[in-house]
Amino acid sequence: MVNPYNQTIVNFASMKELIDYILQFGNLNKQQITLITGKATEKELRKDDYFVEAGKLFDQVVFVLDGILRICYYNNQGDEITKYFVDESHLFANPYKNEPMTEYIQAVTDCKLIVFSQQDWDELSNTIVSWNDIANKIFQKALVEKLDRRSSLVSEDATTRYLTFLEKFPTLVNRVPLSYIASYLGITQQSLSRIRKKVR
Amino acid sequence: MVNPYNQTIVNFASMKELIDYILQFGNLNKQQITLITGKATEKELRKDDYFVEAGKLFDQVVFVLDGILRICYYNNQGDEITKYFVDESHLFANPYKNEPMTEYIQAVTDCKLIVFSQQDWDELSNTIVSWNDIANKIFQKALVEKLDRRSSLVSEDATTRYLTFLEKFPTLVNRVPLSYIASYLGITQQSLSRIRKKVR
């Protein structure tokens, strides 16, 4: 069978992770879980693979089973900026589904993902009455969290930002290149190296 | 009639502003508009009044008819930080309705607001089928915009940040004290004064 996107059916254990995640936001019965599972596909990425390139449309909903993604863009000075990371057990969707991506998505480590097309994802509301509510809760919470994190990046000094990053993402530090973390924190890698030395 | 909250029925012209705003996100018929209008109350604030204080619950939905609000908190160093401004024709709701506010809301100028209790706002979904969808679109869009703005605050230098602020909020510069803008941009007011002199 031809499979140009390297996508496979999702196995039971993987799917359970996603379902457990969704169940935090609302109840689902067995039948509804089967409906969701039926639309899910699995996708693997190698370290440094680009999952989505800037300029292209991206209308999928992605759950990270294993690995770390980063969402990036280039700022006014042409520096590559990591806007945020998406790590294990987090959902990601593009808020601007109908516009070409201004950002690109890259695998920081090898990744295992569960992927839905936006259409499949949305169609679940036809058969699961609470689906829109659940989906909105999920993405709203994610947005609020991202906003809070970025707010603290603006109002704190570089050292505090790094320490907060360590608290919020304790599992990322040793798996993500320092330069990515630096650009996420809004400082140069030299500054971050200096800070790291100071706080160690 | 006792009116401890200084709230009044909303007049027609004011209500039209809000309805026009909501209609960007979905259709409403006359009857539905009447339902919404019936739940709205008007509230006025004087410059520097605190609308919501930190530590208290806040479960209202607020539309700014006139004036500017700012949402603030204190950072680790004890500095007062303006997290964002809410100006004319924008809706604001607390994403953490069930938790005491960590931020406070202050009137930067005299303000005229339309206010809904969260309960009234939510109850509209009982009579307007598309209400949840409309409301989610409104707040999701607001969150995404705020996130994009804050992202550029992290990745650009102070001068670029100020110029971007001028572009995004051309009507705010002359109505908001420089110190508020500085804390929003993540710099001291001296730095902002210097930048302002440079770019003028």
Add this chain to the structure above:
DNA sequence: GAAATCGTTTACCATTTGGTAAAAAGTGGT
């Protein structure tokens, strides 16, 4: 195992920003 590559650290100096303080400009009240 040597060479090449990549990521990180260090060093140097220029630039930017912060902190404290004082002066200047603007605002409101009497």
Add this chain to the structure above:
DNA sequence: ACCACTTTTTACCAAATGGTAAACGATTTC
């Protein structure tokens, strides 16, 4: 018009950060 008060600007110096480059360490490749 005057005073008191707030906001903004300016100045000075200290501290933090950026830019360029080189050195170091770890990993990969042949």
